[in-house]
Amino acid sequence: QVQLVESGGGLVQAGGSLRLSCIASGRTFSTYRMGWFRQTPGKEREFVAAASWSGGTRYVADSVKGRFTISRDNVKNTVYLQMNNLKPEDTAVYYCALGYSRSYERSADYDYWGQGTQVTVSS
Numbered sequence: 001q002v003q004l005v006e007s008g009g010g011l012v013q014a015g016g017s018l019r020l021s022c023i024a025s026g027r028t029f030s031t032y033r034m035g036w037f038r039q040t041p042g043k044e045r046e047f048v049a050a051a052s053w054s055g056g057t058r059y060v061a062d063s064v065k066g067r068f069t070i071s072r073d074n075v076k077n078t079v080y081l082q083m084n085n086l087k088p089e090d091t092a093v094y095y096c097a098l099g100y101s102r103s104y105e106r107s108a109d110y111d112y113w114g115q116g117t118q119v120t121v122s123s
Contacts, residue, residue, distance in 0.1 A: 002026040002112040006096050009117030012086055016121070020081040022096030022114055033099050034072055034079040035110055038092035038119075045095065049081060050104040059104055064090070086121045093118050 008020040020036070035050035049070035050059045058070050067086075072079040079096060094117050099110035 002098055004096050004098060004112055004114035006094065006114040006117040009094060009119045011120045011122065014087055014121055014123050016086050017082070017084045018086065018119060020083070020094055020096075020117060020119075022079045022081075024077045024079070024098060033101070033104055033109075034070075035097045035099065035104055036070060036079075036081045036094060037097060037107065038090075038094045039116075040092045045107045046092075047105045047107075048094070051079065083119070086119075088121045088123045091119060091121050 003025045004022055006020060006022045008018060010018060012018055031053045033050055033052055036048040037045045038048050039045045048061050048064055049068055051070045051072050055072045060068055060070065067084050069082040070079065083090065096114045097110035098112045101109040103109040
């Protein structure tokens, strides 16, 4: 069993930055893909970013490309999402996820999820 715990969300003004963290525990961390998704009320969960087990391969959604960066530290069992130049449309609950699939953009590609952390960007 895997447990994922996110932190780092909060309220920030447009143009500001936040760094989300997600700590994994319970099984070997380094061999699995880690991802970040976000969700707003009434909408499906949206892919934001993903990193391969080594962190050498990273994917970022077009909507956040150039502003968000994903990274991971397998020694600390932690994945990060650095969010810069935040916009009001980035407001959402952000979830980290761990999966075994080679695919990375669908929620179904992930097996474990954190509880989510709220990010609110004011205009």
